[in-house]
Amino acid sequence: MASTVTYSVTGMSCGHCEKSVSSEVSALPGVTEVAADAKAGTVTISSEAPLTDDQIRAAVDEAGYELVGRSV
Structure with missing residues (x-):
């Protein structure tokens, strides 16, 4: 099931x-x-595919930036 976050x-x-x-994020499965x-x-x-916040955080960190949370 597709999702957008x-x-x-x-x-x-x-x-x-x-x-x-x-x-970096595009490389995630x-x-x-x-x-x-x-x-x-x-x-x-x-x-x-479902992605965890930790997967996203790791990709953003790898790019040199900081993930601070989900936007509403």
């Missing part, structure tokens, strides 16, 4: 930041679409 991310400030986060927005400080992830 938006997370708050700190530290992104430019297009390069967005690409770094998108690249089942991810079909990623939209990082530095201005809003968010990353929206669509996936075909």
